[in-house]
Amino acid sequence: WQSFQAFYIGLISFWVARNSRDGEQWQERGNKSKLALRKWAETSQWTFENKWYLLEAEEAFSNSNFDDAKMYYEKAVSSAKAHKFVHEE
Numbered sequence: 001w002q003s004f005q006a007f008y009i010g011l012i013s014f015w016v017a018r019n020s021r022d023g024e025q026w027q028e029r030g031n032k033s034k035l036a037l038r039k040w041a042e043t044s045q046w047t048f049e050n051k052w053y054l055l056e057a058e059e060a061f062s063n064s065n066f067d068d069a070k071m072y073y074e075k076a077v078s079s080a081k082a083h084k085f086v087h088e089e
Contacts (some may be wrong), residue, residue, distance in 0.1 A: 006036040007051045027062060034059060050079035052073035 010033030017026035034055040041048040057072030 001085060003037060003048060004068070006033045007048075007055065009033045010037060010055040010070045014055070017062050023062075027059075029063070030055070035052040044060060050076045053079055 013030030013033060017023040017030060020026060025045045034052070036053045037048060037055055041052040041088050051060045053072050053076035057076060060066075060068035060072055
């Protein structure tokens with residue numbers, strides 16, 4: 001459950017970072033979650049790779065790096081498809 005908690009905290013943190021005055025604090029929190037999820041992805045690529053890519057995309061989007069965000073969103077979809085997570089494509 002810790003991995004999924006890190007994933008959802010990351011998603012929420014990057015969203016709040018884009019929409020609040022305390023963006024830097026939330027960006028840091030999102031980054032910590034992203035790094036934690038990366039460790040999970042390294043041990044179980046099948047289950048967590050697409051989620052890690054999604055957090056990478058959200059971080060890039062939060063930093064107005066739209067080209068990288070698009071690339072990571074596409075990687076997240078491809079990974080979900082390759083690993084049979086149809087509901088996450």
